[in-house]
């Protein structure tokens with residue numbers, strides 16, 4: 001079935017289904033398809049949309065979704081659970097973050113365009129057929145092959161209705177780190193599309209590095225199920241990790257400390273380390289070990305992202321610093 005013909009409202013109550021929806025023809029025959037797992041509850045309730053594989057090299061969310069699917073019994077569910085475990089199939093097959101077909105990053109083109117290239121088409125259909133029916137969105141990311149980020153739940157840090165709903169759900173998710181982002185969110189993300197549609201959202205990050213860490217898969221699985229309990233979709237107590245850090249800052253990993261020159265990045269700091277402005281974070285070396293350029297902190301704060309893949313080209317993101325949350329009390 002082409003995704004344009006798919007209607008969530010026609011799915012029967014009290015049933016689980018897994019379907020493959022066609023999005024666009026492949027050059028080698030067949031179609032690019034979206035796998036979709038749905039659990040429709042026996043009773044009415046909220047619709048939760050969970051996405052993974054928006055970037056093709058981020059694996060823990062892809063692994064967590066089938067575990068969540070198996071754990072949820074439609075007879076016990078109030079509402080609808082919609083989960084797309086691999087949103088960007090071209091990037092996933094190519095083992096890379098962005099699409100090998102049009103070079104686009106799916107997390108920069110929401111809400112998409114049905115008449116453009118494949119990545120924008122995927123964003124369009126995710127928005128039109130899934131997100132527009134959702135009461136809440138969780139987008140499961142990790143650092144992928146290149147970036148190290150601690151396991152965290154990202155939320156909208158704002159005193160308005162959407163921000164309050166997002167922060168409360170982030171606390172329920174139960175990741176070791178909460179990272180709040182003030183408005184406006186950078187454009188093109190699933191969560192920025194959700195925000196503009198009035199839908200509260202969360203996203204995750206995790207260390208990445210091309211593997212699929214079981215502890216991160218468990219954290220994501222428990223976290224989504226915790227949010228379902230928080231939203232009243234299922235009953236039961238929460239299984240949370242102890243909160244170690246609550247951070248707030250711009251979450252735009254497109255505007256970070258960049259490599260000043262091509263070379264080999266050698267770090268001198270660790271994730272979550274507190275650093276001060278102009279402190280050395282590491283250096284770019286040539287193959288003989290000669291230092292070509294230092295890499296320095298652009299502000300005081302805590303290191304939330306470090307490049308894990310040492311070879312860099314000028315302009316690649318290397319590090320990002322954010323702030324510790326200062327509560328009012």
Ligand SMILES: [Zn+2]
Nearest residue numbers: 055058141142
């Ligand atoms: Zn990602």
